[in-house]
Amino acid sequence: MKAIFMGLGYIGLPTAAVAASKGIQVVGVDVNPEVVETINQGKIHIVEPELDKVVKKVVENGLLKASLKPEEGDAFLIVVPTPFKQNHRADISYVESATRMVIPYLREGNLFVVESTSPVMTTEKMSQIIFKERPELKDKIYIAYCPERVLPGNVLYELEHNDRVIGGLNPESSEKAVTFYAQFVKGQLHKTTARTAEMCKLTENSSRDAQIAFANELSIICDKAGINVWELIELANKHPRVNILQPGSGVGGHCIAVDPWFIVSDFPEQAQIIKRARETNDYKADWCANKTLEACEQFAIETGREPIVACMGLAFKPDIDDLRESPAKYITSRIISEARGEVLVVEPNVETHKTFNLINYKEAYDKADIVVWLVRHKEFLNIPINNNKIELDFCGVRK
Numbered sequence: 001m002k003a004i005f006m007g008l009g010y011i012g013l014p015t016a017a018v019a020a021s022k023g024i025q026v027v028g029v030d031v032n033p034e035v036v037e038t039i040n041q042g043k044i045h046i047v048e049p050e051l052d053k054v055v056k057k058v059v060e061n062g063l064l065k066a067s068l069k070p071e072e073g074d075a076f077l078i079v080v081p082t083p084f085k086q087n088h089r090a091d092i093s094y095v096e097s098a099t100r101m102v103i104p105y106l107r108e109g110n111l112f113v114v115e116s117t118s119p120v121m122t123t124e125k126m127s128q129i130i131f132k133e134r135p136e137l138k139d140k141i142y143i144a145y146c147p148e149r150v151l152p153g154n155v156l157y158e159l160e161h162n163d164r165v166i167g168g169l170n171p172e173s174s175e176k177a178v179t180f181y182a183q184f185v186k187g188q189l190h191k192t193t194a195r196t197a198e199m200c201k202l203t204e205n206s207s208r209d210a211q212i213a214f215a216n217e218l219s220i221i222c223d224k225a226g227i228n229v230w231e232l233i234e235l236a237n238k239h240p241r242v243n244i245l246q247p248g249s250g251v252g253g254h255c256i257a258v259d260p261w262f263i264v265s266d267f268p269e270q271a272q273i274i275k276r277a278r279e280t281n282d283y284k285a286d287w288c289a290n291k292t293l294e295a296c297e298q299f300a301i302e303t304g305r306e307p308i309v310a311c312m313g314l315a316f317k318p319d320i321d322d323l324r325e326s327p328a329k330y331i332t333s334r335i336i337s338e339a340r341g342e343v344l345v346v347e348p349n350v351e352t353h354k355t356f357n358l359i360n361y362k363e364a365y366d367k368a369d370i371v372v373w374l375v376r377h378k379e380f381l382n383i384p385i386n387n388n389k390i391e392l393d394f395c396g397v398r399k
């Protein structure tokens, strides 16, 4: 069995490496030459616990090879980005371009799977593109959609143990894809249609978004009412059938902050709560920035000088280096451009950044007048409280 993975990012690389570790011959394709070079040296370009060891092993034993170009194989998996455009519509151009790259290499009996999070009917669109170019392959290849639902930071475990939803364009395609994934997934493989599988991924993330929006809305209400939101949620969750999530500085990342828009843009009349949740979570980031700027103004009035502000964390969630769609990054940018005093920027999981001048978190805490907790990174939990600082805790570091 030989599998070609198109895209070697946060999802594609771990999946390719895990498949290779189970004996599948894997060619990982990426359009970024640095990524290809790094992986072929047995190294990795992303932060993910234990992944470096797996990649080193499978590259050394020849089961994983990275390349700029696809080649013939048995299974082709599309794991490229699906961002959104200005109008919040999904940008499936990467999926389309990766599909077009593999078309010349497809043979009868091959399996073609889209893993990228995609709007409903994307798999059908890709099949039309394939059959337009290669009409002789109609009914001769298997096409399915199989979304990924791993948690960054725990990807290797979840890749193997999470259940997967597999939606073929026909039952034979679902069956073929199940056989492929069963080689490296121990979780259950649930067969459905491609459309349902596409919608399932979007639904999972929209559900998380709506639940976080509820917590974020509560945090804003509690701030107004003078109630500690962390205590409130802990107490409400004592109810046997209540399970409120934790508020934060917004919602970020490539998935939860993006995918609900794929439903809203296709179903604008129907998707009312999903849209409102997205707006609430985006608003929370602005609210945090406004709160910080108000605290800066108050400090300046009381002391006659501008405060030094430390923005603690840039990642979109704790203990990862991923800054995509990060509310913490957005809040930090707003504070840098709107506050008058010095702004210190901290992200312990990133060494250098092209926009932000990063400094050590302890040094930042010591120097700052106002400390803004934006991400609940584990390093921050051990910093002793200094009562001379003003702390704004948007993510429960001090809860």
Ligand SMILES: NC(=O)c1ccc[n+]([C@@H]2O[C@H](COP(=O)([O-])OP(=O)(O)OC[C@H]3O[C@@H](n4cnc5c(N)ncnc54)[C@H](O)[C@@H]3O)[C@@H](O)[C@H]2O)c1
Binding pocket: 006, 007, 008, 009, 010, 011, 012, 029, 030, 031, 032, 035, 079, 080, 081, 082, 094, 097, 098, 101, 115, 116, 117, 118, 148, 149, 150, 151, 152, 254, 255
């Ligand atoms: N990161 C997550 O936690 C997560 C979880 C579930 C689902 N997803 C979905 O998985 C998909 C991939 O996400 P990711 O986080 O791995 O993205 P990523 O940006 O980390 O990686 C994508 C890789 O694809 C490469 N690429 C782009 N166009 C290409 C092409 N035509 N051919 C080959 N390679 C190409 C890029 O250079 C990049 O290295 C997205 O649809 C995302 O929504 C991500």
